[in-house]
Amino acid sequence: MSVNKMLKRNLQLIPRILGANGLSSFVLIRRLSASITKTVEAHKFYPAYLHYVGKDPLVYRNVGQQLEKTVAEYGSTEAIVSCHEQKRYTFRSLIEEVDRVAAGLLKLGLKQGDHVGIWAPNNMHWYLTMLGAARAGLVSVAINSALQARELDYCLKKAKVKAVVMSETFKSQNFYEIMKSICPELPDSVDGRINSVNLPHLKHVIIDTPNRLKGALSFDDLLGLSNRTEYEAITQLQRHIAPDSACNIQFTSGTTGHPKAAVISHYHFVNNGIHISNRNQFDSNTRICVQVPLFHAFGTVITIMAAMDKGSTLVLPAAGFSPADSLKAIVDEKCTVIHGTPTMYVDLIKKQRELKLPLKTAKMAVTGGAPCSPQLFLDIKNVLGLERVQTVFGMTETTAIIFQTRPGDSMDQILNTVGHLQDHVEAKVIDAEGKTVGFGESGELCVRGYLTMLGYYEDEEKTNETIGRDGWLRTGDQFILQADGYGRIVGRLKEMIIRGGENIFPKEVEDFLNSHPDICETHVVGVPCERLGEELCAFVRLQDGVTKISRDEIKEFCKGKLAHFKIPRYVIRVDNFPKTASGKIQKFKLVEVYEKEHQAQ
Structure with a gap:
């Protein structure tokens, strides 16, 4: 029933109200008013748009000036420790x-x-x-x-x-x-x-x-x-x-095609670093175990620039990711914070279960670079003995961070969202026609603000495809924006699997399968199917000591919990996943593995 029809129906009650006695009329009028208000509110449209200003203003300085400011305030504090090179700098x-x-x-x-x-x-x-x-x-x-x-x-x-x-x-x-x-x-x-x-x-x-x-x-x-x-x-x-001038070029860490060269300014670097460190509550006593590669936005901005803002110390355990070296560095250098991608934490947890080192100083883990399943969040916190786990969400083209966990967030907010919109950023969610959807509805996330890149280097066409003339940057992420400023990622639009007309985002299936006690890590891809167009193939890495898992076991585990069309038809066990150096899973290589196995059968 439309809002107009419902209002008309309520108005038709007025003669009856007027014919009633005084007290009853008053009561009925009040109830009628409440009914009309409720009807209107229930049918109001609230567009999924937010501009979160925050409390701390943006600053106008370049990276060199930011370093000078840090030296003036924290000169004697250790800036960086390279364990494998045995080098230290204040x-x-x-x-x-x-x-x-x-x-x-x-x-x-x-x-x-x-x-x-x-x-x-x-x-x-x-x-x-x-x-x-x-x-x-x-x-x-x-x-x-x-x-x-x-x-x-x-x-x-x-x-x-x-x-x-x-x-x-x-x-x-x-x-x-x-x-x-x-x-x-x-x-x-x-x-x-x-x-x-x-x-x-x-x-x-x-x-x-x-x-x-x-x-x-x-x-x-x-x-x-x-x-x-x-x-x-x-x-x-x-x-x-000039703070507005280019400072850094980051190649997009996509898993297909040639990477694009995103140009980031000093202003981007400095301000995103400041607001990241504010959310993470860094100070001069913070010591960060750096597992992520420095060439990635996680390393340059979320790590280097955020640490610089508050005079925090970076600890490099090894030249490349090594779970054993990371754990040793946490102990020896008394690290309080750990930085890593979800796949790194999977390996770190596995090694800690083996070594059982006393990680007494470690208080917080920050994860980003790829979606993290709720089960992995819990494992990070419990196995590593941490007080809290923070998530960050962003992309190369937005310098680094768009959404991030806030201090005091509930466990539900940490497990089921990518955090709250970052300070001084606008966000909206649109449908396929470019119209803004409502809060709680799924669509493509768009962002606008100080953090959007200057553009792709000497590639005006690709830049214009990504950033509109109105300044909105299209992320390519299927996303749900909540009215309280928190967001949930559904999946990458390009990774969506269409099975018999049903749209399936792999992340939902992956998160569920990761809760299986025998499964350590899962990645789901779409594979060709003559009848349905695509089918789901789940690649699983099993827990130590578990040697096999069947498709029937997976099917039984999913029964009554996942819609039948989301249950993977194929299950392939792997020991390791193909990854980019920044820790992202190369799903196109998983499709190649499926094709080889399928042809061999």
């Missing part, structure tokens, strides 16, 4: 080394706005170079340390990188040999100056190594290029670096 000793890097890069002939690639695992020179580039007015380009020749070639060309700072080796990766394969002129270069046919923009390769490698400068060489007067002049340079 904020006061750090800024001197950072400025030597900045002055060295400028001495090589680089100009403000030039791009400096950083291609390395979590080593100290990564951290120094990122901050040094910012202090020099250069743009750091974060490059995935796992990239091979073809992928590296793409990134260097796409971002027009003029200098690369990199490691020599890491695990089986030989960075120098890979660089030679795409820049054959490197060994014959003189004084570290390169003239490459394939990479015309590349002029310098700097390698963190004690060895003399032909054509390359060592990182120590870079530090020694400038004199005291030159690196002390970096402080004066800060007033000429």
Whole structure:
């Protein structure tokens, strides 16, 4: 029944009310009024739009000025500890080394706005170079340390990188040999100056190594290029670096196709870092165990910039993710906070169950980079013995964080939402036609505010596809926005499975299967089906000691709890999942595994 019809029906009662006695009329009129109010309220439309201002204003400063502010307030506090390199810096000793890097890069002939690639695992020179580039007015380009020749070639060309700072080796990766394969002129270069046919923009390769490698400068060489007067002049340079100018290029960590180069400003970095640290209640006693790669937005902003704001200490357990090294670092360095992606926590929990180390100082875990199931949240808290678990949700194109857990959030809010909208951000949810849906309804999440990227580097078409002329950025996430400011992610629009006309988001099925006592981790993909279009295939990693699980067991577990069309038709057991270096599952590779197994049957 429409609102108009319901109101008309209520109004028809008025003659009866007027014919009643005085007291009864008064009572009936009051009831009628309440009925009309209730009817109108029940049919009101509240669009899913919020602008959360917050209490702390945005600041207008660049990364170099932010570092100076931190040094002034927390100079004697440890800024970073690299356990595997046995190196430590206080904020006061750090800024001197950072400025030597900045002055060295400028001495090589680089100009403000030039791009400096950083291609390395979590080593100290990564951290120094990122901050040094910012202090020099250069743009750091974060490059995935796992990239091979073809992928590296793409990134260097796409971002027009003029200098690369990199490691020599890491695990089986030989960075120098890979660089030679795409820049054959490197060994014959003189004084570290390169003239490459394939990479015309590349002029310098700097390698963190004690060895003399032909054509390359060592990182120590870079530090020694400038004199005291030159690196002390970096402080004066800060007033000429606009906060709105580009600071960093992050390649999107998608699992298919060529990554896009998102350009992030100093202003983005500084402010997102401040509001992240506020929500996490960081202070100068906070010590963060850093498991995430520094080349990812989780590492650069959620970790480095957030820690810098409050003078918190970063602890690098190892060059790459190692659960055993992380646990040891938490104990030895008295870490209070842990940063990691969901898959990292799965492995960390598994190792802690084995080692049972006394993680007495650890109080909080922060998880992000991918959706985290409620069961994993509980395991993180209980197995690691933490007081609380925080979730962060965002994307490369929004600097880092859009939604985040708030202090004092209930367990229900932590387990079943991605947190509350971040300060100074607008959010809305739209349908396929671009119309705003109501609170509690599912649609695509759009955001607008200070944190949206400047754009994709030299890619106006892709930028315009993502950010409209009105400033709204389309995230591609199927999302539910609540009136209280909290949000729930349903899944990625591109990952949605359509089975016989039914829309299924893998996350719902994955979260449910992860609650099975024998299952450690689950990822669900859509696979071809002649009759229904797509079917569900669940890839499961089992708990230690469990060797098999059947589809019939899964079906019985789901019975009466999941709709029949959401129950996976295929179940494949795996020992490990294919991942990007930032911890995201490469679902297209799971589809390839299914196809191979299906063809073999």
